[in-house]
Amino acid sequence: MKRIKIKELLLTKPEGQTVTAKGWVRTFRNNQFISLNDGSTINNLQAVVELNSVADETLKRITTGACLSVTGELIPSPAKGQAVELKVKELEILGDSDAEKFPLQPKKHSLEFLREIAHLRSRTNTFSAVMRVRHAMAFAVHKFFNDRGFFYIHTPIITGSDAEGAGAMFRVTTLDPNNPPRDEQGKVNFKEDFFGRETNLTVSGQLEGETYALALGDIYTFGPTFRAENSNTTRHLAEFWMIEPEMAFYDIGDNMQLAQEFLQYLVRYALENCSEDLEFLNKRAQEEEQSKPQDQRSELSLIDRLKFVADNDFQRLSYTEAIDILKNSNPNKKKKFQYLVEEWGVDLQSEHERYLVEKHFKKPVILYNYPKDIKAFYMRQNDDDKTVAAMDVLFPGIGEIIGGSQREERYERLVKRVNELSLPEKELWWYLDLRKFGSAPHSGFGLGFERLILFVTGMTNIRDVIAYPRFPGNAEF
Amino acid sequence: MKRIKIKELLLTKPEGQTVTAKGWVRTFRNNQFISLNDGSTINNLQAVVELNSVADETLKRITTGACLSVTGELIPSPAKGQAVELKVKELEILGDSDAEKFPLQPKKHSLEFLREIAHLRSRTNTFSAVMRVRHAMAFAVHKFFNDRGFFYIHTPIITGSDAEGAGAMFRVTTLDPNNPPRDEQGKVNFKEDFFGRETNLTVSGQLEGETYALALGDIYTFGPTFRAENSNTTRHLAEFWMIEPEMAFYDIGDNMQLAQEFLQYLVRYALENCSEDLEFLNKRAQEEEQSKPQDQRSELSLIDRLKFVADNDFQRLSYTEAIDILKNSNPNKKKKFQYLVEEWGVDLQSEHERYLVEKHFKKPVILYNYPKDIKAFYMRQNDDDKTVAAMDVLFPGIGEIIGGSQREERYERLVKRVNELSLPEKELWWYLDLRKFGSAPHSGFGLGFERLILFVTGMTNIRDVIAYPRFPGNAEF
Numbered sequence: 001m002k003r004i005k006i007k008e009l010l011l012t013k014p015e016g017q018t019v020t021a022k023g024w025v026r027t028f029r030n031n032q033f034i035s036l037n038d039g040s041t042i043n044n045l046q047a048v049v050e051l052n053s054v055a056d057e058t059l060k061r062i063t064t065g066a067c068l069s070v071t072g073e074l075i076p077s078p079a080k081g082q083a084v085e086l087k088v089k090e091l092e093i094l095g096d097s098d099a100e101k102f103p104l105q106p107k108k109h110s111l112e113f114l115r116e117i118a119h120l121r122s123r124t125n126t127f128s129a130v131m132r133v134r135h136a137m138a139f140a141v142h143k144f145f146n147d148r149g150f151f152y153i154h155t156p157i158i159t160g161s162d163a164e165g166a167g168a169m170f171r172v173t174t175l176d177p178n179n180p181p182r183d184e185q186g187k188v189n190f191k192e193d194f195f196g197r198e199t200n201l202t203v204s205g206q207l208e209g210e211t212y213a214l215a216l217g218d219i220y221t222f223g224p225t226f227r228a229e230n231s232n233t234t235r236h237l238a239e240f241w242m243i244e245p246e247m248a249f250y251d252i253g254d255n256m257q258l259a260q261e262f263l264q265y266l267v268r269y270a271l272e273n274c275s276e277d278l279e280f281l282n283k284r285a286q287e288e289e290q291s292k293p294q295d296q297r298s299e300l301s302l303i304d305r306l307k308f309v310a311d312n313d314f315q316r317l318s319y320t321e322a323i324d325i326l327k328n329s330n331p332n333k334k335k336k337f338q339y340l341v342e343e344w345g346v347d348l349q350s351e352h353e354r355y356l357v358e359k360h361f362k363k364p365v366i367l368y369n370y371p372k373d374i375k376a377f378y379m380r381q382n383d384d385d386k387t388v389a390a391m392d393v394l395f396p397g398i399g400e401i402i403g404g405s406q407r408e409e410r411y412e413r414l415v416k417r418v419n420e421l422s423l424p425e426k427e428l429w430w431y432l433d434l435r436k437f438g439s440a441p442h443s444g445f446g447l448g449f450e451r452l453i454l455f456v457t458g459m460t461n462i463r464d465v466i467a468y469p470r471f472p473g474n475a476e477f
Numbered sequence: 478m479k480r481i482k483i484k485e486l487l488l489t490k491p492e493g494q495t496v497t498a499k500g501w502v503r504t505f506r507n508n509q510f511i512s513l514n515d516g517s518t519i520n521n522l523q524a525v526v527e528l529n530s531v532a533d534e535t536l537k538r539i540t541t542g543a544c545l546s547v548t549g550e551l552i553p554s555p556a557k558g559q560a561v562e563l564k565v566k567e568l569e570i571l572g573d574s575d576a577e578k579f580p581l582q583p584k585k586h587s588l589e590f591l592r593e594i595a596h597l598r599s600r601t602n603t604f605s606a607v608m609r610v611r612h613a614m615a616f617a618v619h620k621f622f623n624d625r626g627f628f629y630i631h632t633p634i635i636t637g638s639d640a641e642g643a644g645a646m647f648r649v650t651t652l653d654p655n656n657p658p659r660d661e662q663g664k665v666n667f668k669e670d671f672f673g674r675e676t677n678l679t680v681s682g683q684l685e686g687e688t689y690a691l692a693l694g695d696i697y698t699f700g701p702t703f704r705a706e707n708s709n710t711t712r713h714l715a716e717f718w719m720i721e722p723e724m725a726f727y728d729i730g731d732n733m734q735l736a737q738e739f740l741q742y743l744v745r746y747a748l749e750n751c752s753e754d755l756e757f758l759n760k761r762a763q764e765e766e767q768s769k770p771q772d773q774r775s776e777l778s779l780i781d782r783l784k785f786v787a788d789n790d791f792q793r794l795s796y797t798e799a800i801d802i803l804k805n806s807n808p809n810k811k812k813k814f815q816y817l818v819e820e821w822g823v824d825l826q827s828e829h830e831r832y833l834v835e836k837h838f839k840k841p842v843i844l845y846n847y848p849k850d851i852k853a854f855y856m857r858q859n860d861d862d863k864t865v866a867a868m869d870v871l872f873p874g875i876g877e878i879i880g881g882s883q884r885e886e887r888y889e890r891l892v893k894r895v896n897e898l899s900l901p902e903k904e905l906w907w908y909l910d911l912r913k914f915g916s917a918p919h920s921g922f923g924l925g926f927e928r929l930i931l932f933v934t935g936m937t938n939i940r941d942v943i944a945y946p947r948f949p950g951n952a953e954f
Binding site: 003005007022023024025038039040065066067094095096097098101102103117119120122123127128131132134135138139142146149151152153154155156157158159160161168170171172173174175177178180186187188190194195196197199201208211212214215216217218223224226228230238239241248249409430431433434435436437438439440441466467468470472473474475476477 | 480482484499500501502515516517542543544546571572573574575578579580594596597599600604605608609611612615616619623626628629630631632633634635636637638645647648649650651652654655657663664665667671672673674676678685688689691692693694695700701703705707715716718725726886907908910911912913914915916917918943944945947949950951952953954
């Protein structure tokens with residue numbers, strides 16, 4: 001018999017029809033009630049074994065984690081909280097699970113422990129919910145852009161260019177590590193490496209993305225990016241996924257508008273398409289909150305927070321306005337900030353961003369027009385000669401979720417900035433070419449996908465929202 | 478004024494309304510007719526400059542490649558082949574393009590030359606069409622799986638596991654190349670590397686994908702994969718994108734069925750959503766064909782080939798049947814094959830696959846049940862003890878486009894095979910765990926995304942269907 005997914009069965013009108021479900025045992029009570037989950041939904045199917053209908057030998061093998069095929073009648077359930085149940089006629093054990101050895105016992109495990117068995121943690125309610133939401137968000141990203149006529153570009157992962165300077169890089173090589181070829185100075189001779197040069201893993205697809213924006217108009221990337229930084233935090237990964245739209249003919253205002261519409265679309269999509277998983281995650285987050293001191297608890301639940309973001313405009317203000325607010329803020333005056341805000345030009349710290357978002361405005365904030373000295377070379381220089389048309393979108397609990405800018409489209413200005421910063425002009429020939437031949441005003445931004453998932457799922461450690469996290473000391477699985 | 482994309486303008490009813498378009502000049506004839514393209518479509522907008530309405534100084538700057546903003550009335554076009562044109566009232570040069578230096582002259586350039594200016598080639602008809610089709614195919618991949626309840630999983634790119642043995646790997650490291658730390662034997666000490674071990678770029682997400690299939694049911698990956706092989710062919714890249722669905726409770730028959738439905742869906746999606754680009758590519762391919770000797774030309778045009786694949790069942794046959802056909806084939810008897818087919822057990826070469834697909838069956842072929850000795854360790858062993866439940870989908874002109882199998886779900890059999898092949902059982906602990914705890918029959922396959930794009934666009938070199946191709950000696954841009 002064709003197996004039907006549990007998500008579908010739970011929505012089927014129970015009329016005693018014979019159906020087959022397959023999945024993994026979550027619990028087995030009273031030698032009679034099997035809670036079966038197949039990953040299609042957070043909800044389990046209750047399969048009821050009639051007394052004496054299944055051999056004792058088989059009954060013993062129905063343990064937590066075992067994989068079963070059950071066939072029987074789909075009937076209305078007398079139990080609370082479920083519309084249907086399956087009255088078992090045939091039961092087959094597809095895969096045993098030794099109850100003593102199976103690491104996932106039917107109890108609450110710590111997230112730390114589950115990270116060590118990342119190959120099995122997706123069988124828990126929390127992680128299956130997170131990964132289903134993650135899927136929905138990835139699909140929504142593609143749908144949002146496709147519906148608006150953006151083209152998806154796969155920018156290269158291995159790159160010879162180190163120009164962006166967004167962070168430390170991983171080297172990619174096929175040279176013999178023990179005995180690499182050397183040049184006359186005794187240095188490793190990368191001319192003999194696979195690509196005939198030194199190559200690294202990309203930190204951003206933006207520069208290549210721009211080449212396509214200035215040909216196809218609106219494009220976006222969605223791919224893995226890498227940082228070889230030794231950060232062991234709850235917000236950083238060595239390998240993470242980033243979405244980078246890049247739009248010809250957009251100025252910084254259009255860019256901010258798109259960023260807001262994009263994030264609101266994603267959050268709304270989650271609310272509409274992941275309601276069961278979000279309800280579970282909402283409850284989970286509420287329980288986590290209970291363990292915090294009263295004054296650190298969120299005022300809003302996860303779902304309320306999502307609704308709030310979906311329905312309210314983000315606050316836009318310039319860096320200069322933000323500095324004024326921060327300078328005059330209570331935590332600054334009372335020296336509660338770790339980094340006191342004293343003068344225009346300083347980079348904002350996480351504590352400042354959180355103050356603006358969580359205390360002052362109590363909503364997402366888009367900061368724009370940053371001092372040029374704290375931003376990247378490619379950002380468009382404003383007429384004040386002090387700032388660039390950069391923007392950061394700041395979210396409650398997350399901090400920076402999007403960073404972007406209008407790009408400098410004027411050849412002379414860009415070259416001058418490249419040289420001021422001692423960047424390798426020669427390596428950037430193709431990027432500079434874009435400003436020589438049919439340049440156009442254009443803008444773009446980057447969204448860290450895992451930060452989005454943190455926000456939408458209410459999880460607090462970025463290692464828990466990606467299948468197999470990579471961080472210093474860890475590349476297991 | 479808000480800019481409207483040319484794709485939309487060309488579908489708008491011309492009623493003299495004032496509109497703004499922005500884009501790049503393809504040609505400028507008689508100081509009057511501008512062909513403007515903005516990448517949203519293969520078609521250009523004709524913008525007509527009224528005599529004396531634009532300053533001579535500005536007219537001179539309307540050169541191929543320049544970026545313009547034009548505002549004017551949208552009116553019915555008297556010219557053939559276009560419904561509308563724009564009568565220019567205002568014209569602004571957004572970005573000049575020095576006619577003498579711009580590498581893309583309004584003439585046919587060789588694909589080889591265009592590869593050297595990959596940052597500009599996307600402004601040609603051919604490459605913009607290819608990249609729009611590529612986008613459509615990527616979106617169709619996500620839509621197909623999302624509609625069927627599959628979940629998208631981002632499997633890791635950097636991996637410590639080298640177990641699949643699908644090919645040579647790139648090493649990922651942050652150690653000082655000139656002076657790496659050494660262990661007591663004088664070997665490089667990877668324990669001091671970023672991840673505390675030697676790591677590589679993934680060759681496949683399958684093994685990690687299986688861990689999610691046995692939790693969420695149906696999943697797929699779509700990400701970059703890597704081969705450090707020194708192949709300079711028209712079919713291989715060092716960095717390419719792969720789609721790998723993995724399904725719990727699927728046997729090899731279900732797997733073949735899904736592969737066929739998937740490919741047919743993608744081809745149909747292209748036919749329905751990329752008709753203008755495909756018409757252009759169809760014409761382009763026909764012109765290419767003209768340069769070939771008569772007997773090497775395709776019997777079907779590109780579009781006819783796509784329709785044929787969309788509408789006809791693929792031929793399924795076992796490896797054993799294929800060997801019989803090949804042994805008795807004319808090219809084998811007449812020793813025309815470079816590798817003669819003499820006995821059961823040999824691996825099939827590209828010439829054999831093409832014979833089956835293009836000469837014998839004249840349709841896509843799914844070969845299954847291959848000798849176990851030429852296939853990977855994880856494939857499910859058949860009862861004959863000689864073959865495994867592997868399958869390859871073979872396409873005309875492309876050869877293998879999909880490779881897959883039912884996976885060995887039986888712990889003892891799998892461990893035995895791992896040891897027969899001297900694979901590192903210890904490193905595979907997590908993969909073997911799947912067979913210890915709730916194992917289930919499951920299957921999956923991999924589709925090389927660029928091979929699909931070759932087939933759908935009729936391009937012949939895989940370096941021309943990805944934004945920035947990576948191959949030995951080349952990591953430019």
